[in-house]
Amino acid sequence: EGACTNLNSSLSDQDNNGTDTNKFVQPDWQVALWAIAYAAIVTVSVIGNLTVIWIILAHRRMRTVTNYFIVNLAFSDASMSAFNTVFNFVYAIHNDWYFGLGFCRFQNFFPITAIFASIYSMTAISVDRYMAIIHPLKPRLSSFSTKVVIGTIWLVAFSLAFPQCFYSKTVYFHPRTICMVDWPEADGGKHRLIYHITLIVLNYLLPLMVMLVTYSIVGVTLWGSEIPGDSSEHYQNQIQAKRKVVKMMIIVVVTFAMCWLPYNLYFILGSFNEEIYKQTYIQQVYLAVFWLAMSSTMYNPIIYCCLNQRFRAGFRRAFRWLPFVMVTEDDEVQLQHSRTFRMTRSYRTETTTTVVHQNSIDQEDKETTAKLIKVM
Incomplete structure (x- = not known):
């Protein structure tokens, strides 16, 4: 879906005139290019x-x-690509819904759910990085808490998408069947408009604002001061590692925002002026903005592979059966050597000394941030 409305609503509006001819028919070569x-x-x-x-x-x-x-982000993207992109492309090309009422409801329901899960997974990552770097002494999310957060994200996503499923229906307009969301029109279409605006805020604007704030603060902290020349090599490596992770996630977020912006604008304009859906050129516009939005599901693995050494090693291992892919010793080290030991550290105040045991990754977060704060 995206962050605005179901993927099929524009096509439904196009076909509501009930004409026997399909003015959106494309030549075969054009269909072939879009299919590729x-x-x-x-x-x-x-x-x-x-x-x-x-x-x-x-x-x-x-x-x-x-x-x-x-x-969670990867699962959402893969699911939406597999279960949404192909079927909506076929519908957009032929303007005829072949897949029945049950799948019509699913197609109007699942994309909203998947996009919500995707963008709030990114938001959760930004908050986690913010807590780890800005407030390193505060407790981090445990494995159980992380699963609870992920479950909550999906539960809210299901609730938010339910109206799309509830009001979905298939309607036959000779000679085609359309899949549409039949909103109650008692208030002059206000239900639909309010729902669309709510989706834009919750599925796009709000999470992007949260990520803008968190990554801005983290960025100022990590890049706002130079690494001291006399710092240990371990400390410098930790700062550089944190910068790379944050940089990678910022690129992921910006890519998502840019891919979905034209799609959201498309449906915002359509909400105020439905006549644009009846223009002969609108199918090409829709296919273009829909392609750009759906392409957001394929960029993240490429970004991880290009910007993260461990993911790059993992991709090499996954595709080592290809003749041009070589797995090095360093790749094995990156993935197999886990930190199994625990470290002891002391936090000294003016009057007391407290010894705290935690995983070494938390230790690195706190030591790195403490030294960085001293430098600033």
């Missing part, structure tokens, strides 16, 4: 995101709070 473009999205997205899930779940070292949210 959409097939590329589905192939790269499904293979890439499933590989990301395997890399994280199959390697103990990769099972961190941030990466569990990345698993």
Whole structure:
């Protein structure tokens, strides 16, 4: 779906005139080009995101709070690409719904759910990075708490998408069947408009604002001061590692925002002026903005592979059966050598000394931030 309305509403509005002819018919060569473009999205997205899930779940070292949210993000993207992109592309090309009422309800329900899960997984990652770097002494999310957050995200997503499922129906206009969301029109269409605006706020604007604030603060902290020349090599490596992770996630968020912006604008304009859906050129516009929105599902694995050494090692291991992919010793070290030891550290105040035991990754977060604060 995206962050605005169901993917089929524009097509439903196009067909409501009930004419026997389809003015949106395209030449075969044009359909073939669009088919290749959409097939590329589905192939790269499904293979890439499933590989990301395997890399994280199959390697103990990769099972961190941030990466569990990345698993949720990858699952959402792969699911939407597999279950939404192809069917909506076929509908957009033929303007005829072949898949029955049950799948019509699913198609209007699941995309909203998947997009909500995707963007709030990104939001959770930004908050986790913010807490780890800005407030390192506060408790981090446990494995159980992380699963609770992920479950809550999906529960809210299901609730938010339910109206789309409830009001979905298929209608036959000779010679085609359309899949549409039949909103109550007692208040002059206000239900639909209010719902669309709510989705824009909750599925796009609000999470992007949260991520803008958190990553801005984290960015100022990590890049706002130079690494001291006399700092240890371990400290410098930790700062650089944190910068890379934050940079990677910022690119993921910006990519998502740019891909979905034209799609949201398309439906915002349509909410105020439905006549644009009846223009002969609108199908090409819809296919273009829909392709761009759906392409957001395939970029993340590419970003992870390019910007993160461990994910890059994981991709090499996953595709080592290809003749041009070589797995190095360093790749094995990156994925297999997990931190199994625990460290002891002391936090000294003017009057007391407290010894606290935690995982070494939390230790690195706190030591790094403490030294960075001293430098600033």
